[in-house]
Amino acid sequence: MTVSILHRITGDGMAIVGLFMLLWWLGALASGPEYYATFAEWMGSPFGYVVLIGLTWAFFNHASSGIRHFVLDTGAGYELNANRMFSYVSMLLPVVLTAGVWGYIFTR
Secondary structure (H helix, E strand, O other), rough: HHHHHHHHHHHHHHHHHHHHHHHHHHHHHHHHHHHHHHHHHHHHHHHHHHHHHHHHHHHHHHHHHHHHHHHHHHOOOHHHHHHHHHHHHHHHHHHHHHHHHHHHHHOO
8 A cells, every 4th residue: 555655646746846847957958047046056055965866766656656556456465465576666766776876976
């Protein structure tokens, strides 16, 4: 149940927050260097990092949950232990992948 709820929340979150970020970025890009500098300043702030890291986690969570649902749609993984393990993996893997991506970004 938790995996399904997180799948829906992350999908909606990416659609709403991701669309806002995309439109803000495109608007700043089209408006000139001073507006883009404002956008870059916001995204380089701690608040901006929280939003970007959250979007990264939401992407990986939604993707791993989608893969889980795809496997279940094929008829595999309905055994209780397999289903429980795949649920845990689909909630833990996004945290590991997000930490890896942002660890790479911060160490560059």
